[in-house]
Amino acid sequence: MKYGILKISLIFFFVACQPELVNLDKAKKAVAEYYDYGTYEKDCKKLIDEAVEFIETIDPYDSNAVVFDIDETALDNYRYIKSIGFGYILDEWNKWVNRAEAPPNKEVKRFYDYLRSKKIRIIFLSGRHEETYQATVKNLRSAGYTEYDTLIIRNDNELNVSASEFKSRIRKELAEKGYRIIANIGDQKSDFEGGYSGYVIKLPNYLYQVD
Numbered sequence: 001m002k003y004g005i006l007k008i009s010l011i012f013f014f015v016a017c018q019p020e021l022v023n024l025d026k027a028k029k030a031v032a033e034y035y036d037y038g039t040y041e042k043d044c045k046k047l048i049d050e051a052v053e054f055i056e057t058i059d060p061y062d063s064n065a066v067v068f069d070i071d072e073t074a075l076d077n078y079r080y081i082k083s084i085g086f087g088y089i090l091d092e093w094n095k096w097v098n099r100a101e102a103p104p105n106k107e108v109k110r111f112y113d114y115l116r117s118k119k120i121r122i123i124f125l126s127g128r129h130e131e132t133y134q135a136t137v138k139n140l141r142s143a144g145y146t147e148y149d150t151l152i153i154r155n156d157n158e159l160n161v162s163a164s165e166f167k168s169r170i171r172k173e174l175a176e177k178g179y180r181i182i183a184n185i186g187d188q189k190s191d192f193e194g195g196y197s198g199y200v201i202k203l204p205n206y207l208y209q210v211d
C-alpha cells in the first residue's frame with residue numbers, strides 16, 4: 001500500500017513537471033507572426049522610448065557610455081533566421097555573418113542616433129567570434145553605425161567562456177578604464193548579468209537563447 005502511494009505520487013510529480021509541449025509548426029508560425037505583424041517593432045519602440053526618457057535624466061559626463069550588443073540588438077537577423085526555417089547551424093550562421101548584410105533594428109538605430117546627438121559614447125560588445133571582426137565592422141557601417149568608441153568581440157581563447165562571463169568581464173574592464181556605463185542594450189539575459197550594466201534595456205528575442 002505504502003509503495004502504491006509512493007508510485008502514484010511519483011507519477012503525479014513527473015506529470016506536473018512535464019513542460020507543456022507545443023507543436024513546432026505552430027510555434028514557428030506564432031513567432032513569425034510576432035515579428036511580421038509589427039508587434040516586435042512596437043515592443044522595441046516602447047523600450048527605446050522609456051530608455052530615452054531615462055537618458056534625459058542623466059548628468060552629461062564626457063565618460064558616459066552605452067553598451068550595445070550586436071545580434072538581435074543593433075543588427076536584425078530575423079529575415080535570415082526565418083529563411084532557413086528558424087534554428088541555428090554554426091557554419092551557416094558564420095557564412096551569413098560574413099555576408100555583412102543584416103539590416104539595423106530600426107528602433108535601436110534610433111536610440112543610437114539619439115545617443116550620438118547627446119555625445120554619449122557607444123561601445124559595441126558581442127559574443128561574435130574573432131574571425132568575423134571585419135565583416136562585423138562592415139555590417140555595422142552599412143547599417144549606419146559609423147561612430148563608436150570601440151567594438152569588442154571574442155578572441156579564440158574566449159570561445160569556451162559563457163556569454164555572461166565574457167561580457168561582464170569586459171564591462172568591468174571598461175569601467176576600470178574610466179567609462180561610465182549608464183545603460184546597456186541587448187536581447188539576452190546574459191547581456192546584463194554580472195554588473196556594470198547601468199540602465200538595462202532588454203529587447204525581446206523569441207528566436208534563440210544564449211546563456
Ligand SMILES: [Mg+2]
Nearest residue numbers: 069071072187
Ligand atoms: Mg544579441
